[in-house]
Amino acid sequence: MTSHIRNFSIIAHIDHGKSTLADRLLEFTNTVSQREMQEQLLDNLDLERERGITIKLQTARMDYKAKDGKNYVLNLIDTPGHVDFGYEVSRSLAACEGALLIVDATQGVEAQTLANVYLALENDLEIIPVINKIDLPSSDVDRVKKEIEDIIGLDASEAVLVSAKEGIGISEVLEAIVDKVPPPKDNSNEPLRALIFDSYYDPYRGIVVSMRVIDGELKKNEQIKLMSAAPKQTFEALEIGYMRPAKQAVEEIKCGEVAYMAASIKEICSLVGDTVTTIENGSKNPLPGYKPAVPMVYCGIYPVNSADYHELKDAIEKLRLNDSSITSEPETSAALGFGFRCGFLGLLHMEVAKERLEREYNLNLIATAPSVIYKVTTIKGETIEVDNPCNLPDPVLREKVEEPWVKAELTCPKDYVGTLMDLCQERRGVFIDMKHLDERRTVLIYELPLAEILTDFFDQLKSRSRGYATLSYEQTGYKEGKLVRLDIKLSSENVDAFSCITHESKAYYIGRRLCEKLKELIPRQMFEVPVQAAIGNKIIARETIKAMRKNVLAKCYGGDISRKKKLLEKQKEGKKKMKSIGSVEVPQEAFLAVLKLGDE
């Protein structure tokens, strides 16, 4: 029997109040008492709370007694809102029958909202429009309703009006979920098939998966297998249960339910999208998995301390279990030693992944400049893909270099159209179209090289539009460009980790800025260090880091040497965070300099 179950997720543009609404639902259903309520409970990672964004999907099971007098089980699967995390969104949608679409009562429908609505529609989900932040004086419910109907094409007449912050309209949301989201199909009598939509590594339990039972049922201690990752291996469902959102172990999971399972799976492999079935009377056909995510951005990730290579390897494997959209390949750098070339869905995704690796696995890491995949045709007529600037063949050996382009939609209030067109122009954008959504808002459509979006485009977009503009983009294909490799030399030695591929027209500017930035960020050494930017053999910019001249500790007062000792130890500790390149000590931040050239 599945008629009492409702599986739903929440889709919303970033900042439209998704996490706050999720919190209110948990509170209202007494899933979490007020006392336990930590602001934005579902944002579990420290990083999520600090940045105010959801990165990882989370699930929560709520019990709700509806106005019809019946008891329902509501499973909420939280989703991230940022453009980079679309893959996570599609995973959570596949486990649901319905979705709440949150639209800010002031901001209205945003480009990103659309992308996620399409994802939901592809998954045949019932979509319930929820208009949030109606308490704000600037809210305009009628306009937003009209937008939902005009732009998305959904009937907004029954949209639920909510202020998650003030707790208005929460019971109406719950009633709408019960009324409108269809219950899961009752396939209880079929052989077990459960779709894994998330997983993480627990040092005691092994791999813990989150899954949605599509067909059949699963009992505790039943023998199971993973249909694509390990079809020949047998595991035991040692612990199964619900997330409320804290784990609650149960004896049995029924058809239609959302649950976690720990089955002593130790081998680290990607499980997301896999199907769980029983050994006895199991299903023969796995469920359709997900479209594998395609990374757009690549960068090298290296341990500051080369001895941490194996820890890093282990950490990346564990992180990939939790975030299967990351790809990784071992690589070596002359400057940084052994590391990995990792692929990410976007720049934010890359930053978040690096920070998670550092925090959750206690590593000191260096990420090299992000790169897209370039297609290079050599003079012999071969085409090779280059995801690391160091591998770009010499100019004499290459016929042409092509780079990926995207079609970008920038939605903004009309006052900012001018400044955003400037931005796109600076980034080699090609204007395609301009549409007026309504009297206030305009959509700019540009074609842009992906590489140009990867540097601080998003930050610039936000700062130039005071946060109002939004961006969505999709890759359109490859185009030839006049691209060159810019190298950086410290003390006349090439530092491969600083190399980047850039458009010829920008190489001088970037070279000069990089040299200036590095001069600022690399502390004085015991000797003079020239910093040079070069294209091939041609030096295009130069700065000099002067030699350190004085570094003397002051008093050793009255035989009190403790402070001096501390200072020396601190100095030594500080060195650990530096990477020695040749004889030059380079701080971690210097490797990020390449990313942040735009803040002049």
Next chain:
Amino acid sequence: MLDHKGEKYQSYVKTLCYEIENRSSGEDIETIYFGGGTPSILPVDLIAKILKQLRKNFKVRSDVEITLETNPGTVDKLKLANLRELGVNRLSIGVQTFSESLIKKLARGHTVKEALDTIHWAQELGFENINLDLIYGLPKQSFVDWQKTIDKAFEQGINHISCYSLTIEENTPFHNIYGNSNHPDLPDEDLLFEMYEELQRYCLKKGFNQYEVSNFAKPGFESKHNLTYWRNQEFYGFGVSAHEYIQGQRKAHTRDLQNYLEASFGQETLDCNPQLEELMLKLRLKEGLNLKEYKSRFGIDLIQDKGDLLTEYIEKGLISINKDNCNLTYKGFLLSTQIISQLI
């Protein structure tokens, strides 16, 4: 006449004397140093009491060096005469700077005239062993300001100079104004370098040896007491916030007076890292570190372990090695922190 302060001094010195008696073991004493805060504000009779107690409980040698840190404005000529009478034979005078405007900002509570008076009285009374404490790198201090202060110091005909660059410590009024270091009023690394080098040049010209990173003296006038610290030798410490190194243990007294009076001297044992301390202290001295001794004590052969680094430093003229002795050059002194941190 006893005012409130006087009572405080009395009870402090009483506990101090009790501590000396209690912890003494009758060893030989070669140097005595009154330092930290402003010991020169203590009335002469109390200083006499402390010295008497030391003489009673230790074997104080006849050629003992007794230093009193003296802040200008806290002593007059009569007091200096009495102190000399008691056996004080070395004065370390906290001049800091001879610039009237800079001394005001330092809020040291004394004037340039008071500093000069103190020096002159001491000399008239026959004190030969006088040190001047100077600070460079003060906010808005120019190179010329600094030159004037050095000039004035040497004009006085003293035999010892200690010189430190301003360090801004947290939780001080200076820190509130200037933060950590990048304040535009503070001299930058290049200017600090010039100032320090200028002092080195002056000292060389005037026949002063830079026998330690921050200390300059005419031959024979080195501070015996401070050499004890830098040679990593043991010493007793008595009284509030005093440090000591006895029987291989470093200890610090509480910094809180009340705590000192009540909690049987409030001593706390500090982390001790003899190897690091040996390296860090001895390399501050011109006489340097004996590599053979270092190897036999800690089992570490610096030449083997840090050969490349040492070669690099020798080539750059930062370190010199003669037989078993390793020492920083004058140029190396300027980068001592950097060098030492790489060698530990």
